Amino acid sequence: MTYEERLQNVTVLGAAGKMGSGILLLTAVEMADLMLKSGGKSKAFVLNAMDVSDEGLAGLIQYLRAQVLKIAEKKMVVLRTMYHDRKDLIENSEIIEQYVNDVLSVVRPTTRLEAAYGSKLIFEAVNENKDLKVKIFRQIEDNNEHTPWYFTNTSSVPINIIESEADLKGRVLGFHFYNPPAVQRLVELIWTNQTSAEVKEFANEYAKNLGKIVVPSNDYAGFIGNGHFMRDALHAIKEAEELSAEMPLPEAIYIVNKVSQDYLVRPMGIFQLIDYVGIDVVRFIMGVMNPFLDNEDLHSPLLDKLFDTGIKGGQHSDGSQKDGFLKYEKGRPVAVIDPETKQYIAFDSFSGADGKIGAIPDPAIVWKSVVRMKNKDEVLQKFYNDLKALDTLGAKLAIAYGKRSNEIGKALVADAVANNEEDVNTVLLTGFFHAYGPINNYFD
Amino acid sequence: MSKLNKKIYMVAGYNTVSLGTGRNEFHPKKPRPGIEHYVEEAGRKTLEMIGGADNVDECVVGNFMAERFNKQGHLGGFFPMIDEKLQYKPATRVEGACASGGLAVVSAIKSIMAGTSDVVLTMGVEVQNTVKAIYGADILAGAGWYGKRKDGHAYFFPGQFSDRAGAYYEKYGYDYAREGMGRWFRNAVENARLCPTAQEHHNKTPDLDALYKKLKPNGKAFVDNLNVLDCSKVSDGASTIAIVSEEGLKRIGIPRDQAVEIVSFGHKVRNLTEDPPDLTELTCIKATAMEALDSAGITIDDLGTIETHDCFSIAGVLATEALGFAAPGEGAKFVAEGNTARGGKIPMNTTGGLIGWGHPTGGTGVHMAVTLWEQLTGNAGEAQIEMPADKPYALSINMGGDDVTVVSVVCKKA
Structure with missing residues (x-):
């Protein structure tokens, strides 16, 4: 599965939270950029923004719109190239508006965990509660036929514990963003003895594309x-x-x-x-x-x-x-x-x-x-x-x-x-x- | 065509502050005065100097894009707001992109020549900090042909002049050209420090040359061949001056030594839909300035100071070549050697020009007139230069778009 294919269907769990919303924003932008670079509408990119709070999700969309707008304004030089073939979009303002819509069109807000059953990559940013994380991962594992990868934003739980308790066998990785994810350049990547080379490689590439500085940390509670x-x-x-x-x-x-x-x-x-x-x-x-x-x-x-x-x-x-x-x-x-x-x-x-x-x-x-x-x-x-x-x-x-x-x-x-x-x-x-x-x- | 049929004078110039990044009082996130404030302040100050609005026959305002920057058209209608005695007097707004201010001056001159007015309150105004720079770039791109906007740079006009700079680098050498452009920037800031209304008045950078050298043009972040210091900034500001006949001068009771005489003017346009014939030449500026000089019966050797349209440092360098101070390709050297600095062979932009004083686009042409009036009448304060006795003339060059509309005025002390 290529980098792009992996990112065609992603779920962020806890998407309305402080960390989840930032992870969602960065991932939505990365997915939309892939969609635009691939020339298109032929490939569907789906990013499920899953959260238990309806109010949180309502606020999330407002947050995303405002943040994507800022991002778009900053990368206007690149956007003009990306939309070069769209003859109807002439002014910066028209291109920016289209870009915001394109990024938001990737995002599907939902309160139902079932959305994650079709995903190939799961970002987890729910409460810092090991048992909750394990339970959710298990439920997805039992219902998802894509053998998805799990990136957990835990800042303290050892990854190998999650891996063994949820029985994920090399498909889970600690992807620890700092708060707020959209601003902080650091991510700590934590893997276990079993984490597959492909997962690590993808995580590094994804972090790099988000403009992050990666520091690998070993799998001890709390990390660095x-x-x-x-x-x-x-x-x-x-x-x-x-x-x-x-x-x-x-x-x-x-x-x-x-x-x-x-x-x-x-x-x-x-x-x-x-x-x-x-x-x-x-x-x-x-x-x-x-x-x-x-x-x-x-x-x-x-x-x-x-x-x-x-x-x-x-x-x-x-x-x-x-x-x-x-x-x-x-x-x-x-x-x-x-x-x-x-x-x-x-x-x-x-x-x-x-x-x-x-x-x-x-x-x-x-x-x-x-x-x-x-x-x-x-x-x-x-x-x-x-x-x-x-x-x-x-x-x-x-x-x-x-x-x-x-x-x-x-x-x-x-x-x-x-x-x-x-x-x-x-x-x-x-x-x-x-x-x-x-x-x-x-x-x- | 541009020969004057009577004596015409400029008096009572006034500039508001050029507000924008660089000024201590500028805060991007705090509310700022609107366009009405600038119109009112600049208008009122000149009216106070000319004995009140009763003395005014007509008003004209140059403005480029208030419709988009301020959602406001019909600027002529603001004049009676300044003073109720302007109610039921004629007022016109003129537009020619960044040469709108110059067109306001030309419009006033023509009205005096036509005999329809003896005293014209002449204003230029633009308030541009209402939108972020990335959207301002869309608005200012209106000075180019919309048919080419799609293929233009996100920052359209910096992109146009970046192409000019790139062509100049290619022809004459990158380091050589940057020497001249860097010196142009330093002159602009040093002059602006002497002028309290200038946008760069508060600039305290100790080593401007080092700063300029450090900021290499970077096409990934901005445009390929210019850094931000090569560009004029986003400005809010207004300027006013009274343009009067001999009759008018008597009416307002200002002593002759406080007036400058407009000796001649030039005004030309180049086809908006065509690219410049040569990126390393400003052909319309050349033709227009020559028209003004010829009409005045003088040469560049008679000029004691010049206000030229340096929306970008490269435009300043190219203007020295267009005017004939330097041969093609020699302009960068001419500037680098300090010839255009105050105290140089031909001091240019003595209060900072567009890069140093600021560039409220539609106001700039009138700001140039005010600066020349200040210099010729001893009203330039700390920025005052000495006009050599054998070079009593001053010249302005106000450009709209990429060398498309150009207005040039020659004046001397009355």
Whole structure:
């Protein structure tokens, strides 16, 4: 079966979700481009957008239309060539409108799993629940005569478990997009000992055509991205809890969040990142990973406590940030939760905290400017050398944080989750937009 | 044909800001003033300088495509909105693509010559940031022949001038040509920094040459032979000037040293449906400028400054050849050596031109008239150049489409 034939009938499961909708968008565009390049209407391309939520699917079409329009506007030079034979389409606007219609015409929204019975490729982006995934795959397997391939977007469940429990024999692969899939360039590809060469080859080609950077990750729960993030988050929670011996916990959370952003030169503080991903999701992923780990307990009672009181973070349906560890106004964190009272305490009331952290070596060194610097290695080396010379709380926390991140990164290689240090750094640089990879010499 | 039958003057020029990317106050996602705002601001300022709307006999506005950029036709009807005293006076809108502003000037000159008016409020306006550039390209493509749109580039006009640049590279060498075009870009930004209304006024790039060299033309992302710095930007703006007879000058009470005299003009079109006879030549610009110079009885040696239509850097380079400052193929060298910079042999586009000041398409011809008026009357502020005593004349070249409609005006201090 050729690449094109494989993509002639595809189903995305959980298509209305945060990840599913992005995967659907990229796949719809890729399929429509194949259809247009093949000259045509003779071949039908079908992309089932399957989701249990009718409301979600209604919103999905609006989302797709808006996103495909943006994509079309950006690739107008190519589109003029693709539609060269359509004499009736003359202006850019006419071609763009046609392209949006052509992409949308590939997509079939449905709430019924039966749609997947005719597919040759299944993208799964349902809840991060192994048993649910296995059950769905089994049901499709029992009814689909095309021996389809299964690409799961799981970010934590080992693929070989899914493979054996659903009895998929080399036809399943972890295709882990980062959030949001349409924007983030990183995908982690995870295969098992059994995954067939054809499946791997196709996955690589597909990722390449989507313009993605592929990092292969070995089949250990959490893979590279969450393997680092979950441990990084636990380190932050531990630091905050230790600090809370000397100050209220909310103030400690504020300090660790600030240090992890400003001193570590990251795009956002660690507690903001946990909120972004979702306290529920983080807690869940730890729960999925934990049984597969020896000598390590990925678990936080504080996360449980917040989750139990209904504080979950994540995003509203319009994409805006929900409150979690932090409270948000216009997308910016403004207050910290007190887990005891469940009240948010405004950043403003921590005026003493900034004094406790101490001054930053160079206020000009912020993530936004550093990521664009060509000589960022040199700049960061100096920044951290200066930092190491300071005897402040902020400097101490930052150095401990950087060292821990480094240790986590190296352990991922030692434990054979990642094939090499470069892959670990690539995941954090491209998937988490860090200014530098965790494996570095800055904190030695 | 274009000999003037009486003395004609230009006074009281005004430019709004050329708003678009590059200006600090420009925000693509925030609401912006509409076309009415520009018409009102530019009109009111000139009326204030000429003693009010009572003194105006007639109004004319040059505009290219408000029907599509702003869903608005019938721009002549806006004049009484500026001042109620313009109610029940004649007003006309003229169009000739990016030479619409030049046609507004010509239209005013003809009305003065015909004796139908002594004071013509002359305006050019375009508000283009209403649509994304990719759709703006469709609209601006209307300056070419629609019969060729299908085979044209997504960015139609950059595509046309990319072809011209490509032909020039082929004939005279890529690096050689880019030297001249890069210098043209640097001159444009450096001049614009001196003019507070210019779109590139806030440009702080420390090394413009390095930036220009870094951005190699890339046909996959844009057009084959031009980078974005070779192109004028998308602009919102309006310009006004009063065009008056001797009678009119007396009526509005402006001292003669604040006026410039229009000595002659040229106006020609080349067949819209035909490709240029030679991609490395601007034949219609050449013919039109020569007509204006001949009518004035002067040569290029009498010119102290020029405003020329550099919608693309290559058009600036080719204009130096069309005018005869450089032999064919020598224009890039002429520009690269600094001859067109302020302080050079013939300063061109002293407030930045289309690349530096901005290119509100239908407004550009009037903006050129205002800039020459400013330079000749000492109203150019920090951008002021010294006019040599033996070169008292100034020339404008306003082009619509790919060397299709051209208007050229010669003037000197009154």
